[in-house]
C-alpha cells in the first residue's frame with residue numbers, strides 16, 4: 001500500500017475522514033446499479049434490494065484496491081481498539097444499503113456517532129440535485145474517548161435530535177457548516193469514505209431529486225452502546241422495517257469472495 005494511503009488510514013483511526021476516489025470502476029458501478037434496480041423493483045418491500053448488500057460487498061472485494069483498503073484499515077483499527085479502548089470488540093462486519101431520497105427525510109441531518117470503530121461508506125450512486133444530494137457531512141474535531149455512560153448520554157441526545165422537525169435539523173447543519181465545524185463531502189460514485197465513526201460525528205444532507213445509494217460497512221463494535229446501536233441502525237438504514245435481523249458476517253469470511 002502507498003505510504004500516503006496508509007498515513008490517511010492511520011489518521012482515520014484517530015477521527016479524521018479518509019477519502020479514496022475512483023475505487024470502484026465505472027463499469028462495475030453500472031453493473032451493480034443494474035442489479036440493484038432490478039432487485040428494487042422485484043417486490044414492494046424492496047427486500048431483495050436490501051438483501052443485496054452482502055453480494056455487493058463480496059463483489060467489491062474483487063477489486064484489489066478495495067481489498068487492500070479493507071484489510072489494512074481493519075488491522076489499524078483493531079490496533080487502535082487494543083491500545084486506546086483496551087476493550088474487546090466484536091469484529092463484524094455489519095453491512096447494509098442506505099438510500100437517500102426525497103421520501104426518506106427521516107434519515108437526513110441526523111447527527112450521530114456510530115457504535116463501531118471503523119466505518120466504510122461506498123458511494124454507489126449520487127442524487128441528481130447539486131445542492132441537496134444527501135452528501136456526507138463530517139465533523140472536523142473528533143470527540144474525546146467517552147465512557148459507557150457518556151456514550152449512552154450522547155446517544156440519547158442525538159436520538160432526541162432525530163425527532164426534531166427537518167427544518168430545525170437542517171438549520172443546525174447549515175449553521176455548523178458556516179462555523180466551520182463540519183465539512184460537506186461530495187464524493188463521486190465509486191468513492192470510498194473511511195472513518196472512525198465512534199470518534200467522528202457525521203450525518204447526511206437531505207435529497208431533493210433522485211436517489212443517493214451507499215453501501216455502509218461497519219467493523220469492530222466495542223459494545224459501549226448496550227444494544228442501542230442495533231436499534232438505531234435497524235431504524236436508520238439497515239433493513240426494511242419488516243426485517244428484524246441485521247446482516248452479520250464473520251471476519252473469517254473477510255477474504256472469501
Ligand SMILES: O=C(O)CCC(=O)C(=O)O
Nearest residue numbers: 098114121136214216237
Ligand atoms: O451514507 C452515508 O454517507 C453515511 C451513512 C451513515 O453514517 C451510517 O449508516 O452510519
Ligand SMILES: [Fe+2]
Nearest residue numbers: 113114197202
Ligand atoms: Fe454513521
